[in-house]
Amino acid sequence: MVVGAGPCGALIANLLGVYGVPTLIIDKNKGIIPYPRAVGVDDESLRALQAAGLADRAHSDMIQNQLLRYFDSTGRPLIDVAPSDRPFGWPRRNSFIQPMLEEVLREGFNRFPHVEFRNETELVAYSEDDRVTATLRSSDGREETITVDYIVGADGGSSTVRQLAGIELVGSTLAARWLVIDIKNSGIHAPYAGNYISSKRPYVSIDLSYGYRRFEFRLNADETVEQATQPEFVSRLISERFRWNNQLDISGAPRVYSHHSRVAEKFRAGRIFLAGDAAHLQPPWFGQGMNSGIRDAANIAWKLAAVTRGEATDSLLDTYEVERRGHATEMVKLATTLGRIYSPKSTMGEKARSVFFRTLRHFPQARDYVTKMKFKPMPRYLEGVVAGLNGTVQNRKRPNPIGRMLIQPDVELTDGTRMKLDEALGDRFALVGLRMDPRSALDKNELAFWEGLGARFVQINRSRIAKPDIAAADGLLVLDDVEGGFRDWEAAWKYRVLFVRPDRYLAGATLPENTNAISHMLQMTIGVGH
Incomplete structure (x- = not known):
């Protein structure tokens, strides 16, 4: 339930x-x-x-590839976050x-x-x-x-x-309170999510689908919830910053949140x-x-x-x-x-943050770290349903893919049908061989275990290889690496056999000669049902 x-x-x-x-x-x-x-x-x-x-x-129903733009308290842009x-x-x-x-x-x-x-x-x-x-x-x-x-x-x-x-x-609850409002038919042409850094009243303006817009304003200590949720108060906050003269068309009731x-x-x-x-x-x-x-x-x-x-x-x-x-x-x-960062405590702190963001523009690696969202912690499972991490070399610039979400390029079926990878892998475990049938690396007992889980066996071939080479054996799905995603992935990691979980995290990846060992470790973690 x-x-x-x-x-x-x-x-x-x-x-x-x-x-x-x-x-x-x-x-x-x-x-x-x-x-x-x-x-x-x-x-x-x-x-x-x-x-x-x-x-x-x-x-x-979504606005796709939305730009995130940081501003200082005067409305001047600082930096854009737009990973492509x-x-x-x-x-x-x-x-x-x-x-x-x-x-x-x-x-x-x-x-x-x-x-x-x-x-x-x-x-x-x-x-x-x-x-x-x-x-x-x-x-x-x-x-x-x-x-x-x-x-x-x-x-x-x-x-x-x-x-x-x-x-x-x-944990803790922050002292600051924030007023959150969604309005309809906004008419404001600001096609991005804007974060406005300010020591006095930081705020947020986000472009939403179908003419909706989100506003968030930090409340001052002496402003009550009753006062802040009145239309006159909301209208003043918006009009002072966006030259808003229209009548507010609020979607739902304004809310005050603590973080x-x-x-x-x-x-x-x-x-x-x-x-x-x-x-x-x-x-x-x-x-x-x-x-x-x-x-x-x-x-x-x-x-x-x-x-x-x-x-x-x-x-x-x-x-x-x-x-x-x-x-x-x-x-x-x-x-x-x-x-x-968004809510500096003083004018001096606000200026320091503005200088920091503007300085980033001149240092490509630091700039890309922010603008391409490389600072976002991606899930990495070092324990759990993962195997094969012991002894692998960890590289900060190119972290090992085991325990991380697997890439999802487009692939093609042998009849030319193009689709996203996951649509081909199905909804259970998938054992993927790069340029090989993954079953060929498994002994009888290990193969039986994955068959019992309903795993799908997949071979991903280099794109546009000779037709005779793509013949599929019974129970094997053959895919064409039409975008070259796995060509580049294999070149980086050398792995040939991939154990892909239903949530598309990589439970294990290895060379053919080590496949049974990785398979057995995963079998011990998953356990054998009744």
């Missing part, structure tokens, strides 16, 4: 639907919450939505309207007869034994007791699941798991709060599916916290640090 139908919980339910797992998802609200929330989606999240079969539909590469097959920066994404996710439930969604339903108690007995309460006060295998709490920062599990959310930097002390307690804001809260300055929750969803869903299908042991689920908690903590720390 999944508790909470926001983006994280709804994606978990959709992924479990794809994996064929009977799932109940509940949400205490009647409908989708209308007030301002997340506005940024990255390429990793779009890839997770792709796994759920919803990326194209969701992406069609697509290592995972999608634009790296996209703005969106959260209720629209949630509509797509909830409509996705209708594809699966084994996924049930109940709104106006909340979890009020549970007990654990061999399974979980949960008490649910509907909006009319009626209670019902059900039994489920696991509960995933994706029910937000004030998570009921976390409280019932007795898990503490550790939290907190991480749950653990992500698992028995058969209970936490994900998304229930597990970690961060300031919005890097646009990674929801995206961190999406990473949780992609990680936990395939593991729950493997265990409930009897293909893996329960110990596989321990790797969820091992893999996700450390990276979530990194993202919280980065967002907190960026908040300090």
